[in-house]
Amino acid sequence: AQQQAEPAAAAKKVEVPADSPSFGPATAKVTIVEWSDFECPFCSRAVPTLNKIKETYGKDVRVVFRHQPLPMHSHAKIAAQASMAAHEQGKFWEMHDKLFANQRALERGDLEKYAQELGLDMNKFKAALESSKISTKVDADSSAGTAVGANGTPAFFINGRFLSGAQPFEAFKPLIDQEIAKADKALAAGTKAEDLYAKLNQDNVNAAPAAPAAPAEPEVQKVEVGNAPVRGPKNAPVTIVAWSDFECPFCSRAVPTIEQVEKAYKGKVKFAFKHQPLPFHQNAKLAAVASMAANEQGKFWEMHDKLFANQRALDRASLEKYAQEIGLNVNKFKTDLESGKFDKQIEADMADGSAKGANGTPTFFINGRTLVGAQPFEAFKKVIDEELKKAGVAMAAEAK
Structure with a gap:
């Protein structure tokens, strides 16, 4: 988060393709390009x-939407294609709102239902959904995002200045205000409105400190396993260590x-497993307690697997059923579940996680190096191989 307070540290030359969806005029003083x-859920x-x-700045800001469907999200690519199929019929933003409002229902049938609700020409929509033109556009966005460092989502570039993650309005405001002030100066000095974005983007790239010759060492935090x-x-x-x-x-x-x-x-x-039950998951805290009650009987991992396999059934009765299925002493389990004896450890895990920036789940620390989200094997492999190299251990074979 500290880096985001010093945005001059990261500015990139960011193109705005003519066929990318946008709102706000092309002559706006500030262009925000979003990869999403x-x-x-963060997007x-x-x-x-x-x-x-939009409401605060009106015509002074243009927002351009570009696609970065992450490989771990199985429906993200087809949803991106659906949004572009709607864009061809002038309804990108309406589809954008539908998709974000229904993130758990992004199957092909769901997408067609949303298209119908928006009054799209269904034959055109279905044909566009399958067209290689749209698929190629989404892939091009994704590659362009990767080239400027927008590998996670959402990623924003404000006249080229990078802001990462689902930041609050207060994080955008100072950057937008600074860019409007620069735009006013440039316009007063004779820059044409239609050339404004290209000029301000280039100025920000020029003002950003040169990249260090050697790659910066990744930040390493001291993460204790403790009694996890x-x-x-x-x-x-x-x-x-996972939170x-x-x-x-x-x-x-x-x-x-x-x-x-x-x-x-x-x-x-x-x-190692640490607890970060999020406040909006009503059964997460009780499930965490149940896992520690199972841990007390030497069966944490068996309970861990049961809970993740049955995420929609984490009420009290279900937890007791799982305890029985994995062969726990159920009376002891019930007593431990009510004892409050694990509250302190769970709360300590939560506080420790928050202090280290593990506010979202899952967050992993690999020898103290942070990896956020349900990342693919390759993301873990890269960090683990680097750590093993440091430790002088032979590289692991590729996972079968």
């Missing part, structure tokens, strides 16, 4: 912020990836 993913959180920017449940050898050269929530769908998506990591790096990785 319709299945990403949907950014929508009200962008609406507030752990699996893997005690003296493993790589320790992965997770049993009701979070992204956390459950990370489970098979972690299993793949453990298999690929057998004997070289240990994995």
Whole structure:
């Protein structure tokens, strides 16, 4: 977050393709280019912020939408294509709002239903959804995003100045205000309105400090395993500590990836689990308590697997059923569930996670290096291989 307070540190030359959806005039004083993913929960959180920017700044701001459907989101690419199929009929923003309002329903049938609700020509929409032209456009956006460092979503470039994540309006405001002041100066000095974005974008790139010759060392935090449940050898050269929530769908998506990591790096990785039950998941805290009650009987991981496999059934009765199924002493389990004895550890995990920036779930620390979200195996592999290299351990074989 600190870097975002010093935006001059990162400015990129960012193109605005003529066929990209946008609102606000091309002659606006500020152009915000957003790379986004319709299945990403953080992207949907950014929508009200962008609406507030629209209301506050009117014609002074243009927002351009570009696509970065992340590989971990199985419906993101087709949703991106649906938005562009709607764009061909002049209804991109209406479809954009529908998709973000219905992130859990992005199947082909759902997309056709939204198209119908928006009054689109259905034959045209279906044909466009399958056209290679639209698929190519989405891929081009994605590659362009990767080239400027927009690998996570949402990512914003404000006249080229980078702002990462679902930031509040207050994070955008100072940057927008600074850019409007620069635009007013440029216009007064004779820059034409239609050349404004190209000039301000280039000025910001020129003003940004030159990139350091050597890649910066990644920030490493001191992360203690403490008394968290752990699996893997005690003296493993790589320790992965996860902050997770049993009701979070992204956390459950990370489970098979972690299993793949453990298999690929057998004997070289240990994995610790810490709790970050999010306030909007009503059963997450109780599920965390249940996992620790199972831990008390030596069966944390069995309960961990049950809870993630049954995320929609985490009420009290379901937890007792799982305790029975994994062979716990159910009376002891029930007593422990009510005892409050694990509250302190769970709250300590939460506070420790928040202090380290693990406010969303899942968040992983690999030898203290942060990896946020349900990332693919390759993202873990890159960091683990670097850590093993540091430790002088032979690289693991590719995961089968």
